[in-house]
Amino acid sequence: MDAYHLVLYLHLLSVFVLVGGITLVGVCYARLRAAASLIEATPWATLADQTGWVFPPAILGLFATGAYLTNDRWTWGTSWIAVSIAGLALVTLQGPLAAGPRAKALKHSLDENEAARWTYALVGWPVTGRFGSSSSRIPGSCSASPGT
Numbered sequence: 001m002d003a004y005h006l007v008l009y010l011h012l013l014s015v016f017v018l019v020g021g022i023t024l025v026g027v028c029y030a031r032l033r034a035a036a037s038l039i040e041a042t043p044w045a046t047l048a049d050q051t052g053w054v055f056p057p058a059i060l061g062l063f064a065t066g067a068y069l070t071n072d073r074w075t076w077g078t079s080w081i082a083v084s085i086a087g088l089a090l091v092t093l094q095g096p097l098a099a100g101p102r103a104k105a106l107k108h109s110l111d112e113n114e115a116a117r118w119t120y121a122l123v124g125w126p127v128t129g130r131f132g133s134s135s136s137r138i139p140g141s142c143s144a145s146p147g148t
């Protein structure tokens with residue numbers, strides 16, 4: 001295998017990582033939209049947040065390997081290469097311009113809800129004598145009521 005084909009392999013690997021990341025985040029957002037409660041929504045929001053790191057290396061890898069392939073056997077004036085660059089620029093820009101702010105707003109909203117749940121659970125205890133209600137119980141917390 002010569003250097004061109006090795007770099008072409010890395011180029012395709014970057015494409016798979018990028019497409020995989022986009023698919024995973026898409027599935028997370030679809031499940032988030034369908035979620036009926038905070039408990040259902042949180043794991044999908046967390047997974048979408050954790051998937052974000054794959055995009056910068058995949059985009060950089062795609063561009064760096066694409067630039068090598070172009071310099072080696074193609075020309076920058078080739079029309080489909082211009083389309084590839086435009087497509088990659090679109091994917092790159094929509095991260096900080098669209099997906100990033102939306103993900104931040106979502107995380108803020110979930111954090112606020114989580115804080116409200118904790119406040120209710122903790123403040124509600126001396127009032128009701130229970131550690132929160134069954135519907136506001138924090139996942140993984142002790143389900144037994146203090147004093148019962």
Ligand code: HEM
Nearest residue numbers: 008011015062063065066067069070074081084085087088
């Ligand atoms: C969303 C972005 C991109 C996607 C999905 C993509 C996809 C692909 C795929 C599937 C191939 C394999 C084609 C084949 O061997 O038949 C390929 C090859 C190639 N790509 Fe990209 N690419 C992207 C971005 C870029 C960029 C930004 C450049 C240039 C800077 C580029 C330059 C090339 C070159 C020169 C080849 C080699 C073609 C060959 O020798 O057959 N690509 N790309």
